[in-house]
Amino acid sequence: MSLDISFIGILIGSIMASSVPLILAASGELITERSGVLNLGVEGMMIIGAISGFALMVITDNLFIAIVGSMLSGVIISLIFGFLTQSLLTNHVATGLALTIFGIGLSAMLGKNFVGIPGKEFPILFSSLKESIPFFGPILFGHSIVLYFAFALPFLTNYFLKKTKLGLVVRAVGDSPVSASNQGINVILVRYCCILYGGAMCGLAGAYLSLIYTPQWIENMTAGRGWIALALVVFATWSPIKVLIGALIFGGITILQLHMQAIGFRIPVQFLSALPYLMTIIVLVVISRDSRKIKLNTPTSLGRIFYKEK
């Protein structure tokens, strides 16, 4: 019996690890969307983050530089998006889609020489505690610093939006950019900052994949996680805590269904593979039924181009 319990602990630990990129990317995108900007380029920014992080690790042999560099690359690529949508007033949806396509192509090109190079081991924290405590050990300890950051992020985001002045400004801009502008808030600047922050988090999410989760570079290794993160934000009705729940459910069922496939359940594989998507949507729809709350959380100006009168 004790074997079962420790197995479950390890399972939960691995579920947590698999949901980290989703939490990071979705929390970043959540801030972007709360300011009224719809950036569909999450997948593209993640994959750019993944290749930049990996390439920097190989070149400099320094994981810290790799992590910071991946975030910077996310910032740079989201700056393109920001410049197009905020300064040149292009359509958010089209620009975001272009960003994803661009990111996937660019990362494949940059990554040509990095295929097959083994990754470096990423330091994990409290590894002794992981072994010594049954069940809770593998859940609470022995993870990378990025994982701890990711699990704190939704709560920090929630605090930022609800309790701080800047969070209030972000929500105000997302609610009504015209009113915000008339109140003397620099709408364009706020939106730029939110876009760049979203880019940094997506970059980090990508680096987590290529440096920590599966330390290597594989072309198109984000495999649609950016799109899942985007969907999480919407289905979680722009609530950071619900994003965390959604990401855990998605990660959890992805891992569980793999185990089910391995055990040989008599359920078609296709159905099992579809299960994470299905369950995440169902659970998030059920926990966010309150239409009043949805109205209050939804950034009213989402995806609309803001034009400042001159």
Add this chain to the structure above:
Amino acid sequence: MATDLRISNISKIYPGCIANDNVSLQFKSGKIYALLGENGAGKSTLVKILSGVVSPDNGEVFLNEKNLKLSSPLDAKKNKIGMVFQHFNLFETLSVFENLSIDATEDNESLRVRVNEILKKYNFSIDLDVPVLNLSAGQKQKVEIIRCLLRSPKVLIMDEPTSVLTEQETEELFISLKKFCDEGILIIYITHKLKEVLSLCDEVAVMRKGKVVSVSQTQNERVETLANKMVGQKLAKIKKKINISKNKDEIFKVKHLNFYSDDPFETNLVNLNFSVKKGECLGIAGISGNGQNELFQILSGEIITPDTSIIFRNKEIAKLNPKQRREYLMAFSPEDRISQAAVPELKIYENVALNNFKSSNFFEKGLVNEKKIKEHSKKILSDFSVNTDNVELKSQFLSGGNLQKLILGRELITAPELLICYNPTWGLDVGAINYIHETLIKINNQEKSTILISTDTEELLKLSDRIAVIYKGKLSKIMPSEEVTPEKLGVLMGGGSID
């Protein structure tokens, strides 16, 4: 300290229109100034310049002889110019307190103390912790005013503040404004309502086509003199002959109309019952947001509600969609001309074709009969004196008044038995309003019926034979309009009861 605000030679030119043409005005504290003019006269542009939202092409603004560089709303704030916009600049999903705290420099505790002081001083009662979308228009305006007062303004500009208020709320507003004025705040009051100018303001400047055409003491003016200055020509007075005949047939009858919605932006409707007789105009008064949108959508068939009975010309039509209802000779003119009644990106004739009747043969075997539609559109343009004869023009280039004429023309050319319109003259200038009122009266004279849902009390009293008031989704009793006064309507619209 006395405040002296001087505007000197302000000009602002937009492509194809001179919004402000060399405007110079002077204001001193201790008085309430009116800025009067029709829509498009340039008042709003001037106000936007004063509040730093737009910058002028030419000219200067002086406050106490200091030249102000107003290049952003922040500059106006810094110089203690406060502004309450016609379309509220509030964040609907944030709470009242969050709305107030967003540009405050102090911490939340001391801000709350100051807000409560203001609430007490001016007798405002507002719950600070509810989202703004739950407030009435009058309360929202108070939030805007409090936001200005928190910055102890020298100048307070009110842009068409009463367009969304009841009579009572208007009176309360006037009392507050007079108090502010006594405390030394310079008040500039922008409006196109003549009576308000006479009852509230000390001095009035009239604008027409971007220019200031007159500045005078209000005590020397009357409604007629101001109206003529504003329009630039003499207006014919129209008055409807009220015809309530008890023995006429009921053409339209609504029973047990209920509507329930989870959406906090929508209003529930509770057991509405009413009927319309042949040749009659039934007016439905109320402040916007009390269920008029929902009522209009149910009457037009956009929303189908269960258990409601709507009898039109002896047929049950409650389950029919808008197109089917049109086939039974109903016609609709929604409030929002741009997004509900017409598609702005489409050409005039294409918009006409949207109202697709079987009998009009606009479409044959699935193809568009362009020639027929264009002929038909030309007829509408000339019959309803729309200010163009080019049916290829995109509808977005029509002014509000001309677009409304086009829409009414489109709806009426099929000779409907019942026209339902919602705020048909909203945002139009006096000339266009007159034309539309005449048209609506003509319909009744031809023994056709109308339902007029409107937030404009004056319009309702002018056009309706019977009037009811909608408040929070409930309908008052229906009264013959000769028994109704603006005061009575005001009480009912604010949720009070008469008799």
